[in-house]
Amino acid sequence: MSSVPISRLSACRRINAYVRTEDDTWDIKTSVGSTALFVAAARALEAQKPDPAAVDPYAEVFCRAVGGEWADLLDGNAPEHPLNTEFGDHFVNFQGVRTNYFDVYFQAAAADGVRQMVLLAAGLDSRGYRLAWREGTVIFELDQPQVLEFKREALAQHGAAPSAERREVAVDLRHDWPTALRDSGFDPAKPSAWIAEGLLIYLPATTQHQLFSGIDALAAPGSHVAVEEAVPLEPDTFQAKKEEERAAGNEDKFFSLVYNEQHAPAHEWFGVRGWRTVPTPLPDQLRALGRPVPEPGSEAGAMIGNISLVSAIKK
């Protein structure tokens, strides 16, 4: 390894930029980190609507902190941006109702007396700043170090302060995150509320299994969990999508970042382990909030029809 010239190594990295590896890392503008910015931009667009399903005022702060196409998008100056397409319109609706779902979920967990909240793959989730948390609430935010750093600095520069005690746990969720969480003061003897929003597709199936097992092991009775999950595409369809994306020069945008694997549907996995689960297909959630459901044969319809939001309470 040490005998390979650095120039060769960086060339390899450029050529293979779209290949996920076991220990890959990223910041907010690269690889999986950029997906956090993409969904934040969708939330910022949702907040501009006259009837938003959720308002995240900090999503705009992140877009403006990065600038370029992300600021242009919010100013209506990025007509070519993927969020400015028919697919993008549905994606923004999706993010609006998804944000609403997890906000309502946390409110219910807080009303149930839970005071430890765990954001797995927190990304640019600003709930630690924008929701009104009850006295004594601690929010644990897990993600890669550079993603958490960007969020902290952008919000500090904006003058925003957390609305609860917020603890960053800079860790890769493919590694020993339960130890890192406990080392940050998480108490497994007390009930907790967990979310995995926009995460599972970026983890291989074995890691999804470890993630669920870690939650189950650390969750005291009375704990809550909510996850977003997607049924994988047929392998041939997935491969074709990856190639399409590469041919368009967008190889680090989406299909090359996801694993297209599902270990087990969350409602079944948690259900057989003593959790009371409620799965909600995303199209139902869109209809419930008065948003259109895209045609199943369309690009957006194929994505949205495969997604479910699942919440559960440990008995």
Ligand code: SAM
């Ligand atoms: N949950 C946030 C939201 O909905 O706004 C962020 C979702 S974003 C689509 C995906 C996030 O997963 C990114 O912030 C990324 O850094 C994080 N992520 C994916 N794989 C991860 C891993 N192995 N370890 C830590 N974070 C990971």
